[in-house]
Amino acid sequence: MAGDDAVRALRRDGRIVIVGASLAGLRAAEQLRDEGFTGSLTVIGDEPYEPYDRPPLSKQVLLGRVRPEDTGLPRRRPVDAHWRLGVAATGLDLDGKRVLLADGDAVEFDRLLIATGVRSRPWPHETEAALDGVHVLRTRDDAARLTRRLAGRPRRVLVIGAGFTGSEIASACRERGVAVTVAERGAAPLVGALGGVVGAVAADLQRDHGVDLRCGIMVTALEGDPAGRLRRAHLSDGTVLDVDVAVVALGAVRNTAWLAGSGLAAGPRGIACDAGCRAFDVHGIVTDDVFAAGDVARTPHPLFGYQFISLEHWGNAVEQAAIAAHNMVSPGPERRPHLWMPAFWSSQFGVNIKSVGVPSMADELLVTQGSLAERRFVAAYGYRGRVIAAVGFDHAKWMGFYAKLIEEAAPFPPEFPAVDRRPEGLRPVPAGFPDPALPTHGASVTLTGHSPSERRVVFTPSRA
């Protein structure tokens, strides 16, 4: 077949470019070589470092146990790539099959993998964000700066946002004996990811470790002294806090701005792809030479109603990179779908939190093992009568079992008599997720043109 010949030629001496030199980019590069790709491979990364691991940055590194520069990822194999590090991709010329770089250069490709990930959502007020003492935590450099600051014994750290990153930062502060206030807009820490029931457990955990946790609160302003050093934070309840350091932990923004106007279906929610990691163009037609993987990709997942899901999960980056790389150099019938079971972990305040499935889809949960009060439990999450997710606190050995239940669409509430089932595990309760009808930061798409040949889609980024 002609198609097979083309793939054979591509594998032999094609040009593959990977934009993004982090976990997904590295694993994809390794997989391409594993698959027998012998052509030229270029990996472009905006940071000047070889691929490094991010999860330790908010844990071992902030605790001062590991230096930020010692987080480089091990290699599964040599990749024989041309590394273009410290230079950002600034544009994509789809027709010309070129990636444009910040230094004015352009790199041509036969196949492109986009693995540009996410960046920290910045503090929205630019002057305040520029104050000395205002930090974010995403990169190695961010971690180095924040660790230095914590080592300087600040009087009080303010963490803005109690998601996983914010909570881990608060945990590290307490372990280092640093006073910390956490301000969270929602009703509890982790409420968006795990719901209000488990969020209440996380709140107790924080307070027991001496965190000054304030929920239902927004930070309205950060105030500096004339020298530009952060001094105070103003909260929505009128409180004024004296703080030396503020860490903005308001989640992440997908790195798709460089693709604006490229014609790809890329926006604030990521790059829409098919389950084989092929990116859609702005019309919703799948491309065959542009792929995406990792935090920046959104793919439909059959287990979860074919919803387009993007996951900022370490394991997702690894798995999706391998699938994308395989599909990039394989003919159609040999391509594989990305059907990863979502899973992540967090360690904070000495507790190992693990999740499988998609908790935020759930309406109810049941504590199937252990007890919320003891902070050792598994909660199974239910959606329309089936198990959709499970969250464990110090129950790592059980997560595989629950992943199997999710894969089998096991009924919810689960029918098995679990080990260590307690009275609170007899009746499901509402999972307590925030109202999905509240406004979001989503982008919108508008149709233009009247006749079928003129009909076009225009992508309109959100102004929020």
Added chain:
Amino acid sequence: MRLVVDLNRCQAYAQCVFLAPEVFSLHGEEALLYEPRVAESRREDVLRAAAACPVQAILVDPARRPEEAGSDGR
């Protein structure tokens, strides 16, 4: 040498903590903390820990790369 632990896989059997206590430690009941970069002199310990992991969650650099020879032996 560099290493990474797939903490989705890790189930806190703690075999690595017994075999290479300077590299791996448990934080609380089962949260694993580890040194992602280890002196070459500890390679044997780390390889033993990786081999003993019941869920094979530890990935280690296959060998020291030449360009790292100067900076890796701290």
